[in-house]
Amino acid sequence: MKIPELLAPAGNFSKMKTAFHFGADAVYLGLKHFSLRNFAGNFSLEELEEAIRFAHNLDKKVYITLNMIPLSSDIKELSSILPAISKMEPDGVIVADPGVIALLRREAPNLKLHLSTQANTLNSESVSFWGDAGVKRIVLARELSVDQISDLVSKSKIELEVFIHGALCISYSGRCFLSLYMSGRDANRGECSQSCRWQYRVLEEAERKGEYFPIEEDDNGSYIFNSKDLCALPLLPELVSSGVHSLKIEGRMKSLHYVGITTDVYRRGLDILLNEGKAAFRMAVPQLIRELSRVSNRGFTTNFLKGKPQVDSYNFDECAVSNPYAFLGEIVEKNNGHILLHLKNTLRPGETIELCDRGFLREEVRVVSVMDTDENTLDFGRSGTIVRLNGNFQAGIGGLARK
Ligand code: SF4
Missing domain, CATH: 2.40.30.10 (Translation factors)
Structure with missing residues (x-):
């Protein structure tokens, strides 16, 4: 059995150390200004150099997120820091924009390109298109079942990565203007205000002006877009069998506690699968899920991994985050x-x-x-x-x- 890479979020240096300590094989982290998590802390160029050195000394990997959808002015700035990034030899850079891909191929050809989930890759034609464009790994869209993922892996010549845990969007893998519209904060530039989790009270159909359809369910109102968090832990055996290259935990803005415990749980699950087999893993699932629910979460769903998400994938009553431990x-x-x-x-x-x-x-x-x-x-x-x-x-x- 080949165990995939376990990839954890690193919002800052200490979260990176914690992720490695608890068993991550690799981390992904953002540069100030250029990642899709502008409030995550992120790394300066000096910190990035130190982070890559630290990881490589442990024989671990670092992927840099450059996955914002840039304006021309951003491209200029990005171009100016490429020589420095290139020299640091990160293990990959995560990109979403075709212009950035072209720029990197031209000006930093040694960088290994990973295509962000923002590119919404769902089919084998897209996989081979991006492969031909020089991409070495694709972070698949979250809107795929395990069977569809297996099918893509069997047809792919490049590495594929899937999300296994963390917050979900109700939009297509993060392509969303709800936050920009509601709060002026652009999700496509790393500033999402999570407007999908706000309370919405009425629905109006375009042709029926002034006729409001109540969607309120109780005194708390109704949170119609509020997805529970992804938790693929029960499906680890199937994901491992799919041959996918990397299993990714979401959450660069989450706490040290979240990073450490979530990484520990998935590492434990993968170790049990490898060393003790599927039956032992199944026995361990309740304990592992219990442990995952001890860090901040909105309840869990397998999202699209078992087919179309059902009504229990959403939390319609409240948007509270459960955080039982301080x-x-x-x-x-x-x-x-x-x-x-x-x-x-x-x-x-x-x-x-x-x-x-x-x-x-x-x-x-x-x-x-x-x-x-x-x-x-x-x-x-x-x-x-x-x-x-x-x-x-x-x-x-x-x-x-x-x-
Ligand atoms: S507002 Fe919600 S759906 Fe839109 S990007 Fe933010 S988290 Fe995703």
Whole structure:
């Protein structure tokens, strides 16, 4: 059985380190100004160089997202940074625009082109068209079933990648003007305000002016466009058998906790499949899904992977994101008898917390006392500070804490 690459989002440097720590084979990340997640943090050119060096030292891969739909002025700016990017030798660049593809082929021919899901590739003719155009990998549109994906893989001469987890659009793989129309923020330039998740109350048919069809379902109104999140975990065996090259987790704007735990769960699922087989994997699915629901989510759907999404793929009642655990911080040092925790939240003595580390390690800990790094006892640990917890913990550096 050939296990596909596990590809995780890296909104910034520390999320990249966490993704690799928890088992990602590769990350995708954005350059400031040029990716479709303009609010994700993203990397400067200097940070990008460091990130690629860091990843390659671990024998991991970095793909750069250059998938905005650019104006002529953007093309000029992009052209000016291409020599620098080219020299860094990233493992791929994710593009969506034919002009950018032409530019990169001309000015940076050593860069391996990955076609973004924004190109909506759904059929083998498109796959071979883009292959002939110099594209080495296609991130398939999300509107495909596992059978259709298998069929495309069997006919494709280039690598194919599929999304397995994360937020979904109600538009065709992100091609949407709802956000631009409602809030002036252009989803095609990385600024989506998620207007599809807002509350909509009435529907008017064009020919029946002033005649409103109520679509309200209860006092909360109705969220007619509000898709649940993609979760392909139960379909991992079928996706692995399809021969697809890469499995992608969405979420460059999501937290360190999301990146670490989601990567850990899918790595665990793939390891079970490889080492223990499908029956053991099926047994593990409920536990793995439980763990996925401990990080921010809107409920789960397999979307198009099992055919046309059914009515239960949407959350019509509310757009609330479930986030049952508060992220506490990251373990930055471990010694005999203590760990240092970089806090992202308040920590008080007496609280029960959970330490999470790669390999699906979960460790419940009752905090007896919180100390600063000079071992002075604190009333509580403040977000942003580094605190010491005494004890012999299994989790190590790079592990995460939550409560
Ligand atoms: S508004 Fe919704 S459908 Fe449109 S791009 Fe944003 S998330 Fe996707």
